[in-house]
Amino acid sequence: MKRLKTALAAAACVALLADAGATTVRVHYDAGKGSIAILGDKAPMSWSKGVTATRLEGTNIWTYSWLDELGDIAIKPALGDKVSVGGVYKLAAGSTVDIYPFFGAPFGKLKIVPDFESPQLQNKRSLRIYLPASYEENMAKRYPVLYMHDGQNLFDARTAAYGVEWRVDETVNQLVAMGQMDEVIVVGIDNTPERISEYTPCCDPKYGGGKLDRYDAFIIETVKPYIDKTLRTLPGKEHTAIMGSSLGGIASVYIAQRHPGVFSKAGGVSSSFWWNKRQLVAKPPHVPVKFYLDAGTRNDALEDTLLMRDAMLAQGYRENEDLMFFKAEGASHNEASWATRLDKPLTWFFPWGGTRQQ
Known part of the structure; x- marks a missing residue:
């Protein structure tokens, strides 16, 4: 009573x-x-x-x-x-x-799903999933999701292609602890020996390619439904982003352009916009997605990224509203350079206090 x-x-x-x-x-x-x-x-x-x-x-x-x-x-x-x-x-x-606060140590955890099958590409790969620090502490909370390519290179130098990682988990932990970004789930999708083909539209005169539509379907039809079913995600487009570097950069831009009802944010880091005689630069569609583009000043195809930025502005994108461009002075085309500026897309896509659970 x-x-x-x-x-x-x-x-x-x-x-x-x-x-x-x-x-x-x-x-x-x-x-x-x-x-x-x-x-x-x-x-x-x-x-x-x-x-x-x-x-x-x-x-x-x-x-x-x-x-x-x-x-x-x-x-x-x-x-x-x-x-x-x-x-x-x-x-x-x-x-x-x-x-939806938390009070424990600000360190997320990494979960690996091995041998994750792709019926679209008829192969298998691992998913490397970063779960936020509060995931096991505050069970009422759901999270935005960032999908990233080249999963081997994101979290662990021992699995990274050149022995250097993006430091995604360390960067997210720090930005959350500092109150600069909201917590997110990061899904790293491993590449395969077919990386060039899977990350590109058809077809570059020198490198070929052309399996990007199937890789796109793999993410949309297989990976995302699995993540939304097994984890406490916020599945709507406003809470879903995709990002990658080099060929993974153009894959991210391409996939978001095709699926603006699934992704509201896409990051192209040091993107290979030179692909197939700048095919993606010709006339990029204006879709309701926030795009982050960047490139370094040392052998990083900066000119191609600038052309893409200008083409998007010509299509009606507005700088720092739905298009952000960053010129990375002295940066090269490698994971060490990408790690140093990862905070820029993360804080733009997921600013502190920007996530709504409903």
């Missing part, structure tokens, strides 16, 4: 605040026998002492509301003496915001 009275009193308080015009944070977290407090930059909250949130009866949702007249507020939830990892959460006056 006492618990019921407490819940009813809390609900009545929330209703009164709503009538008066209130801002509300809803913290989704299983605190066990503990409780969630809200730290903030305006009274009655402060950064040194939190205000205890109210747990909705029978749920792991903790709520706290304040009058709109306080204006916009920055907050962070706390669990005992632990403050949530990452940046602050900014709430506009009058809004109701759901957040």
